[in-house]
Amino acid sequence: MADKLTPRSENFSEWYNQLVLKAELADYAPVRGCMVVRPYGWALWENIKEALDKRFKETGHVNAAFPLFIPMSFLEKEKQHVEGFSPELAVVTHGGGKDLEEPLVVRPTSETIIGYMYSKWIKSYRDLPVLINQWGNVVRWELRTRMFLRTLEFYWQEGHTAHATEEEAREETLRMLDVYADFAINEAAVPVIKGIKSESEKFAGAVMSTTIEAMMGDTKALQSGTSHFLGQNFAKAFDIQYLDENNTLQYAWTTSWGLSTRFIGAIIMTHGDDQGLILPPRLAPIQVVIVPIFRKEAEKAAVMEAVDRVHAELKAAGVRVKVDDRDNVTPGFKFNDWELRGVPLRVEIGPKDVQKNSVALARRDMPGRAGKSFVPQEGIAATVQQMLDTIHDNLLARATAFRDSHIFDPQDYAELQETLKEGWAFSWWCGSAECEAKVKEDTKATTRCIPFEQPEGSGKCIVCGREAQQKVYFARAY
Amino acid sequence: MADKLTPRSENFSEWYNQLVLKAELADYAPVRGCMVVRPYGWALWENIKEALDKRFKETGHVNAAFPLFIPMSFLEKEKQHVEGFSPELAVVTHGGGKDLEEPLVVRPTSETIIGYMYSKWIKSYRDLPVLINQWGNVVRWELRTRMFLRTLEFYWQEGHTAHATEEEAREETLRMLDVYADFAINEAAVPVIKGIKSESEKFAGAVMSTTIEAMMGDTKALQSGTSHFLGQNFAKAFDIQYLDENNTLQYAWTTSWGLSTRFIGAIIMTHGDDQGLILPPRLAPIQVVIVPIFRKEAEKAAVMEAVDRVHAELKAAGVRVKVDDRDNVTPGFKFNDWELRGVPLRVEIGPKDVQKNSVALARRDMPGRAGKSFVPQEGIAATVQQMLDTIHDNLLARATAFRDSHIFDPQDYAELQETLKEGWAFSWWCGSAECEAKVKEDTKATTRCIPFEQPEGSGKCIVCGREAQQKVYFARAY
Numbered sequence: 001m002a003d004k005l006t007p008r009s010e011n012f013s014e015w016y017n018q019l020v021l022k023a024e025l026a027d028y029a030p031v032r033g034c035m036v037v038r039p040y041g042w043a044l045w046e047n048i049k050e051a052l053d054k055r056f057k058e059t060g061h062v063n064a065a066f067p068l069f070i071p072m073s074f075l076e077k078e079k080q081h082v083e084g085f086s087p088e089l090a091v092v093t094h095g096g097g098k099d100l101e102e103p104l105v106v107r108p109t110s111e112t113i114i115g116y117m118y119s120k121w122i123k124s125y126r127d128l129p130v131l132i133n134q135w136g137n138v139v140r141w142e143l144r145t146r147m148f149l150r151t152l153e154f155y156w157q158e159g160h161t162a163h164a165t166e167e168e169a170r171e172e173t174l175r176m177l178d179v180y181a182d183f184a185i186n187e188a189a190v191p192v193i194k195g196i197k198s199e200s201e202k203f204a205g206a207v208m209s210t211t212i213e214a215m216m217g218d219t220k221a222l223q224s225g226t227s228h229f230l231g232q233n234f235a236k237a238f239d240i241q242y243l244d245e246n247n248t249l250q251y252a253w254t255t256s257w258g259l260s261t262r263f264i265g266a267i268i269m270t271h272g273d274d275q276g277l278i279l280p281p282r283l284a285p286i287q288v289v290i291v292p293i294f295r296k297e298a299e300k301a302a303v304m305e306a307v308d309r310v311h312a313e314l315k316a317a318g319v320r321v322k323v324d325d326r327d328n329v330t331p332g333f334k335f336n337d338w339e340l341r342g343v344p345l346r347v348e349i350g351p352k353d354v355q356k357n358s359v360a361l362a363r364r365d366m367p368g369r370a371g372k373s374f375v376p377q378e379g380i381a382a383t384v385q386q387m388l389d390t391i392h393d394n395l396l397a398r399a400t401a402f403r404d405s406h407i408f409d410p411q412d413y414a415e416l417q418e419t420l421k422e423g424w425a426f427s428w429w430c431g432s433a434e435c436e437a438k439v440k441e442d443t444k445a446t447t448r449c450i451p452f453e454q455p456e457g458s459g460k461c462i463v464c465g466r467e468a469q470q471k472v473y474f475a476r477a478y
Numbered sequence: 479m480a481d482k483l484t485p486r487s488e489n490f491s492e493w494y495n496q497l498v499l500k501a502e503l504a505d506y507a508p509v510r511g512c513m514v515v516r517p518y519g520w521a522l523w524e525n526i527k528e529a530l531d532k533r534f535k536e537t538g539h540v541n542a543a544f545p546l547f548i549p550m551s552f553l554e555k556e557k558q559h560v561e562g563f564s565p566e567l568a569v570v571t572h573g574g575g576k577d578l579e580e581p582l583v584v585r586p587t588s589e590t591i592i593g594y595m596y597s598k599w600i601k602s603y604r605d606l607p608v609l610i611n612q613w614g615n616v617v618r619w620e621l622r623t624r625m626f627l628r629t630l631e632f633y634w635q636e637g638h639t640a641h642a643t644e645e646e647a648r649e650e651t652l653r654m655l656d657v658y659a660d661f662a663i664n665e666a667a668v669p670v671i672k673g674i675k676s677e678s679e680k681f682a683g684a685v686m687s688t689t690i691e692a693m694m695g696d697t698k699a700l701q702s703g704t705s706h707f708l709g710q711n712f713a714k715a716f717d718i719q720y721l722d723e724n725n726t727l728q729y730a731w732t733t734s735w736g737l738s739t740r741f742i743g744a745i746i747m748t749h750g751d752d753q754g755l756i757l758p759p760r761l762a763p764i765q766v767v768i769v770p771i772f773r774k775e776a777e778k779a780a781v782m783e784a785v786d787r788v789h790a791e792l793k794a795a796g797v798r799v800k801v802d803d804r805d806n807v808t809p810g811f812k813f814n815d816w817e818l819r820g821v822p823l824r825v826e827i828g829p830k831d832v833q834k835n836s837v838a839l840a841r842r843d844m845p846g847r848a849g850k851s852f853v854p855q856e857g858i859a860a861t862v863q864q865m866l867d868t869i870h871d872n873l874l875a876r877a878t879a880f881r882d883s884h885i886f887d888p889q890d891y892a893e894l895q896e897t898l899k900e901g902w903a904f905s906w907w908c909g910s911a912e913c914e915a916k917v918k919e920d921t922k923a924t925t926r927c928i929p930f931e932q933p934e935g936s937g938k939c940i941v942c943g944r945e946a947q948q949k950v951y952f953a954r955a956y
Contacts, residue, residue, distance in 0.1 A: 029545045030552070030594055031582060039540035039610060046541065062517035063524065067507045068546075068584075068615055068631050069568075074508070087575055090547075092584065094569040095630075096619035104509060106546075106570065106584070117505065117514055126806075132517060137546055137615070141574035152573075153546050328604075 005340075007274045012218040016269060017147070023277050023341050025264065026147045033145035033152035037261070040341065043285035045155065045261055049135060051187045051283065052157060052259065055179045061131040061159060066113050068137075069104040074112040077237040081111065084204020088140040090152070106139040111205060111230070111256055114160045115238035122252060124243050125164050129172070133159040148265035149222075149478050156260035162240060162252040166231070169253035173229040176257040177210045180225035188263070189280040189395035190214050190270045191403055192224055193473065195449030200433050203256075207231035213448045213473065215403040216269035219423045221448045221475035224266045227257035265478070270399050271365075277342025278364050280395055281388035288314060288321040288384060289338045293331050293350035302354045310347060310359060310380055317381035319388075339364060344391050345384065353377075365391050365398075407473075416462050416474070420445040424475040428459035428468035435463035439474055448473040483818075485752045490696040494747060498625045501755050501819050503742065511623035511630035515739065518819065519626075521763035523633065523739055527613060529665045529761065530635065530737065533657045539609040539637060544591050546615075547582040552590040555715040559589065562682020566618040568630070584617040589683060589708070589734055592638045593716035600730060602721050603642050607650070611637040626743035627700075627956050634738035640718060640730040644709070647731035651707040654735040655688045658703035666741070667758040667873035668692050668748045669881055670702055671951065673927030678911050681734075685709035691926045691951065693881040694747035697901045699926045699953035702744045705735035743956070748877050749843075755820025756842050758873055759866035766792060766799040766862060767816045771809050771828035780832045788825060788837060788858055795859035797866075817842060822869050823862065831855075843869050843876075885951075894940050894952070898923040902953040906937035906946035913941035917952055926951040 005022065006014040020026050025041035028034075037045065053063070069092060075082045090106040093099060107113065118130060135157045142150050159176060163169040177194055184190045192212035202209035206228040214224045234240070235251040244250050271278040281287050290311055294303045307323055314321040322343075324334045331348070338346060348360040359380065363371035375383050406423030410416040419425045420443040429435060429447070436447050450472050461468040483500065484492045498504050503519035506512075515523065531541070547570060553560045568584040571577060585591065596608060613635045620628050637654060641647040655672055662668045670690035680687035684706040692702045712718070713729040722728050749756040759765050770785045772778050785801055792799040800821075802812045809826070816824060826838040837858065841849035853861050884901030888894040897903045898921040907913060907925070914925050928950050939946040 027595065027598070030549060030591065031545050031547045034545040034547060036545065036595055037543040039542045042542045043540065045543075062521065064517045064520045065515040065523075065633060067509050067512040067514065068617065069509045069512060071508060089572075089574070090570050090582075091572040092568050093571045094567075094581075096567070096621065097565055103572075104568075113508065116508055120505070137543075139546065143574065155543060 005274060005276065008217060008272075015272075015274070016265075019268060019272060019276060019340075020147045025268075025277075028147070031152070033142060035147045035151050037155070040285060041264065044264060044267070044279070044283060047283045047285065048187075048263060049157070052179070052183055053135075055183060056133050056157075056159065059175060059179060061133045061161075064132050064134055065136065066110050066117065066134055068107055070107050070110070070113045072103045072105055074116060075105060077112065078205045078233060080233075081205035085109070085140075088142065090139045090141055108138055108140045109256075109258070110134065110138075110158055110160065111234050112238070115234040115240060115254070118160075118162050118252070118254075119238045119240045122162060122240055122242050125245055128162060128164045128242060128252065129168065130162040131159075132161070133157055146265075146478075148261055148268070150262075154261050156258050158256060158258045161255045162235070163254070164242065164244065164250070164252065166253050169231075169255050170229055173208070173210060173227050173255045173257070176255070177212065177225075177227040180212050180227065180257070180259055183259075184212055184214065184224060184263075184266075185396065187280065187282045188267055189392050189399065190224065190266055191396060191400040193449065193451050195451035195473070197226075197449060198431075198433075198436060198447045198472070200436060201447060203228045205230060205233055207233065211449050214266050214270060215399075215406060215424065215475075216266070216478065217272065217402075218269070219406045219475075221424065221473070221477040222262070222266050222269065223448070223477065224263055225257070225259035228255060230254045230256060271395055272342070273367075275336075275367065276340035278395065279342035279344060281344040281392050284342065284344050285320065286322045286341070286343050287319055287388060288345045288347055289334075289343045290321065290323045290347045290349065291331050291334050291338075292323070292325060293348055299351045303349055303351060306349050306354050306359075306377065310349065310377060313381050314384060317385065319381065319384055335362075345387055347384075361387060363387070363391055365394050410462065413463060417443050420474060420476060424448070424473050425462070426471055426473055427462035429470060429472040430461035430464055430466045430468045431470065432461075432464070435461055438463055443474075443476070445474045445476045448475050448477060483752060483754065486695060486750075493750075493752070494743075495625070497746060497750060497754060497818075503746075504625045506625070509630070511620060513625045513629050513631075515633070518763060519742065522742060522745070522757065522761060525761045525763065526665075526741060527635070530657070530661055531613075533661060534611050534635075534637065537653060537657060539611045539639075542610050542612055543614065544588050544595065544612055546585055548585050548588070548591045550581045550583055552594060553583060555590065556683045556711060558711075559683035563587070563618075566620065568617045568619050586616055586618045587734075587736070588612065588616075588636055589638065589712050590716070593712045593718060593732070596638075596640050596730070596732075597716045597718045600640060600718055600720050603723055606640060606642045606720060606730065607646065608640045609637075610639070611635055624743070624956075626739055626746070628740075632739050634736050636734060636736045639733045640713070641732070642720065642722065642728070642730065644731050647733050648707055651686070651688060651705050651733045651735070654733070655690065655703070655705040658690050658705065658735070658737055661737075662690055662692065662702060662741075662744075663874065665758065665760045666745055666748075667870050667877065668702065668744055669874060669878040671927065671929050673929035673951070675704075675927060676909075676911075676914055676925045676950070678914055679925060681706045683708060683711055685711065689927050692744050692748060693877075693884060693902065693953075694744070694956065695750065695880075696747070697884045697953075699902065699951070699955040700740070700744050700747065701926070701955065702741055703735070703737040706733060708732045708734060749873055750820070751845075753814075753845065754818035756873065757820035757822060759822040759870050762820065762822050763798065764800045764819070764821050765797055765866055766823045766825055767812075767821045768799065768801045768825045768827065769809050769812050769816075770801070770803060771826055777829045781827055781829060784827050784832050784837075784855065788827065788855060791859050792862060795863065797859065797862055813840075823865055825862075839865060841865070841869055843872050888940065891941060895921050898952060898954060902926070902951050903940070904949055904951055905940035907948060907950040908939035908942055908944045908946045909948065910939075910942070913939055916941055921952075921954070923952045923954045926953050926955060
């Protein structure tokens with residue numbers, strides 16, 4: 001707290017790194033590229049987990065746990081999969097003091113080992129669909145790392161499903177993408193665009209990858225969750241076959257989908273400001289902080305009585321509330337501290353509030369006077385809950401407006417290049433890997449997704465000028 | 479389901495292995511010594527987690543996540559710790575296609591890396607106590623493995639706390655042991671004995687290890703949870719120091735405590751019978767299964783109407799209930815199936831029950847007529863909840879009676895040896911490692927714990943005959 005954060009406008013990346021540390025979301029681990037998720041960050045992740053897990057269970061999924069270690073030979077069974085992942089593997093070569101006969105890979109993702117188990121479990125059409133999710137840790141040996149955004153070890157969920165028909169598997173792929181979008185928008189107040197990844201950007205081993213893409217505060221894109229239709233690629237590699245109703249052996253159709261601790265990065269960079277985090281109310285570990293204010297000891301008893309009463313009422317109503325009763329720091333210090341940590345709403349109670357039976361509310365999303373109001377103590381729980389909803393709506397509207405004002409429709413390739421310095425481009429694209437590669441080389445921007453929502457008609461590819469049937473988002477990305 | 483389980487009396491170990499597979503709690507992974515925890519087993523673990531996590535939070539603890547990988551040099555900083563764990567390590571030597579400069583150990587437990595982080599975070603007495611827990615996976619390269627009981631990778635929680643004084647740390651150690659005992663008894667209906675581990679059985683690096691010990695159905699002991707007072711051993715190894723109120727630098731005092739998926743083994747082997755699992759009601763993923771019974775299509779509508787109504791009432795009351803409406807198997811098959819899976823209570827609804835506005839209840843803990851009753855549909859939720867409590871109490875009483883009738887007080891060493899073939903011995907022990915080792919060599923039994931509850935006075939060591947101040951439990955153990 002001693003030093004101010006570097007302003008976002010000055011150095012967004014530095015602002016981010018400082019904020020993760022100062023808000024005590026995470027810390028650097030003594031292993032290169034790994035992080036320690038500190039209690040405040042982990043509580044945020046637990047709320048994310050709970051919101052997602054509820055949605056997974058409502059859509060018929062169950063959780064399980066598959067091994068951390070995968071035999072190297074498993075990865076090699078799906079050609080594109082191993083090509084995609086082999087540069088990023090951590091390999092166990094020694095166990096119990098001996099060299100292993102076959103090296104074990106620390107899972108970078110679990111399609112292979114889960115595919116192997118599914119081939120044991122699935123025999124008949126009656127065993128399908130299999131709808132399993134796993135919460136866990138995975139390891140990808142990345143060279144350039146950033147806390148939450150890209151770490152060697154990260155935490156995520158990976159859903160893996162097997163179906164009797166292609167249609168069902170495709171439906172599942174889109175259903176889970178919808179679940180992610182619903183979660184992002186309605187829990188995290190992060191507006192996302194749903195679409196399909198280009199061939200060069202898709203998951204190694206997928207037939208089709210879908211994604212939700214969000215715009216961060218520096219206008220870069222962040223892939224925030226992906227859902228893959230794997231066709232029969234893994235079913236054939238791992239022999240996941242079932243007897244259909246006519247007693248004919250068929251390969252199953254599979255999907256996988258994942259959302260990770262990376263999403264915490266999305267929350268930080270979508271909502272945060274120069275004072276610190278702004279956490280979306282429905283996920284914030286602490287939704288409301290109460291700061292008692294008194295100068296003289298004589299005022300303390302009356303103030304604390306009101307504080308305790310308001311605290312009890314909010315708690316009983318299910319609000320995640322904390323009283324900051326530290327006696328070694330000033331109220332001003334506390335205000336800054338909780339602003340840094342992004343608590344959505346602050347309740348101040350001083351001697352005047354006690355007299356008037358009121359409290360002061362200060363919204364984190366609107367600094368200064370604009371976000372301040374005085375409300376009666378009576379009915380405080382309902383007032384606060386309504387205010388939290390209002391804050392959610394405001395965060396979402398603000399992020400959506402920011403995003404939409406930074407998506408451009410450049411008229412030619414020169415303008416595209418300029419555009420990509422300050423936002424996204426939504427442009428006609430012929431679909432060729434060459435045009436995609438050219439943009440990447442010239443601007444470092446990649447195709448983020450071919451959104452499901454497309455304008456009518458067709459146009460000219462922004463790169464080569466050929467006829468194009470679809471528009472795509474180009475953006476620099478995390 | 480096709481084949482019956484091997485009876486417990488015939489081969490307890492075989493019964494256990496078959497049951498884990500047939501009840502679909504877990505399956506063998508394609509990596510030696512690893513398991514796949516299947517959805518039914520994982521749902522049981524999720525309920526265990528929830529029950530424990532609630533208790534951890536109530537006692538002021540927060541969750542966090544520390545890295546999977548630990549630099550080899552960290553383990554070497556605490557001499558006893560590295561001696562204890564080095565034979566069991568899995569080692570990552572390659573990452574991203576290159577040899578690592580320093581090999582990384584896949585954590586077997588996290589005292590070292592957490593100690594390192596605590597030394598960064600703890601500066602002043604105001605930062606203490608630090609009360610952090612972690613839910614995660616760890617790896618110990620075991621040679622002989624059994625699903626849940628001993629696997630290379632297992633799931634657990636590990637609490638790690640740091641305190642300003644020895645007294646506080648000792649209190650914490652015992653507080654968490656009490657939490658484990660309370661959980662075991664009141665959630666899992668597993669009676670446990672609390673006590674202290676002998677010097678030779680304690681955790682590598684601890685000053686004192688405490689444990690809860692349970693007796694399995696074959697009379698072997700299972701260490702079901704441990705809580706360690708680590709003194710200043712890790713604080714000194716990792717330089718966890720703080721400035722006290724007098725501005726003097728002091729080493730902190732630390733504890734650690736853990737309970738793992740091993741506890742699922744304790745549940746299986748404490749309560750299970752020759753028909754299968756008997757899950758304790760408060761942890762069972764499915765507490766109640768409703769089986770509709772009808773022969774003719776004409777009966778179906780009325781039966782299903784009652785089934786749906788009872789289902790809705792139980793669900794609304796928070797009971798974890800499932801309707802088994804499979805149409806390709808008989809009610810008899812379903813009864814066996816859910817008995818195998820240990821669902822505590824079965825509700826049967828047939829045409830006669832519809833007429834009488836009643837249902838039939840069948841208790842899993844009491845097979846046959848003795849466990850069957852007919853109750854009114856009215857007030858079914860309250861009836862069922864009461865019955866689940868009754869089942870819990872019965873399971874606990876039965877397991878306690880079984881245990882107590884298999885704890886003996888042998889009069890001499892010859893009798894001790896006989897005793898240990900069919901139960902535990904509670905005997906005076908002089909405390910010497912030699913006597914402990916002799917018993918182990920002669921009988922394979924180890925000291926399980928020196929219980930906190932001790933008889934008055936003193937006696938003669940059962941092994942050497944010397945004066946002894948304490949009684950200890952000897953038992954063969956998992």
